Amino acid sequence: xxxxxxxxxxxxxxxxxxxxxxxxxxxxxxxxxxxxxxxxxxxxxxxxxxxxxxxxxxxxxxxxxxxxxxxxxxxxxxxxxxx
Numbered sequence: 001x002x003x004x005x006x007x008x009x010x011x012x013x014x015x016x017x018x019x020x021x022x023x024x025x026x027x028x029x030x031x032x033x034x035x036x037x038x039x040x041x042x043x044x045x046x047x048x049x050x051x052x053x054x055x056x057x058x059x060x061x062x063x064x065x066x067x068x069x070x071x072x073x074x075x076x077x078x079x080x081x082x083x
Contacts, residue, residue, distance in 0.1 A: 001007055012020065024031045055061075077083070 020031050020034065024034045027034065
């Protein structure tokens with residue numbers, strides 16, 4: 001086994017294994033190549049989808065409906081009655 005690689009095993013039904021070999025033969029590649037390329041494609045798609053769902057915190061989530069105000073730590077302490 002090559003350095004930097006991990007060997008793993010997957011249990012497939014006879015039917016799935018037959019269809020895998022058939023699909024690989026139709027594409028002119030090995031079953032291993034088909035499996036690895038499918039995993040890589042799935043991981044890339046999930047990475048892309050994750051980026052899209054990130055929340056943009058540069059804009060407010062809820063638009064303000066009142067006058068803007070500034071709250072300092074001192075004002076917060078006064079409101080809450082903290083020393």
